[in-house]
Amino acid sequence: MPLSWATLVALRRDFHAHPEPGFSETRTRATIITYLTTVSKIPYSTVTKHPPLATTGLIVDVHGTAPATPTPRGIMLRADMDALTMTEANIDLPYKSTTPGLAHMCGE
Secondary structure, eight states, X not given: OOOOHHHHHHHHHHHHHSOOOTTOOHXXXXXXXXXXXXXXXXXXXXXXXXXXXXXXXXXXXOOOOOOOOSSOOOOOOOOOOOOBSSOOSOTTOTTOXXXXXXXXXXXX
């Protein structure tokens, strides 16, 4: 089941409001696992099959169905989860950083 646009926006805003430094993204990792298992219905054993990468990272193999092809196809997605060590510049955002000295400023 795909995530709705509203759910994706809420998830992004939650991550933005709760930044964590590199190698300490425990809340972020737990939130991603919760969404993958409860909203996307990916089995917990699939989400946690691989040990954490670089302490808090995730590697998740998601298998779906596709039209028959002569060779298997795949897509790889990489996303950073760590925050920058800087103060939130967008102080009027309703989802601004709640952690002093840490912010997700990329793409803002």
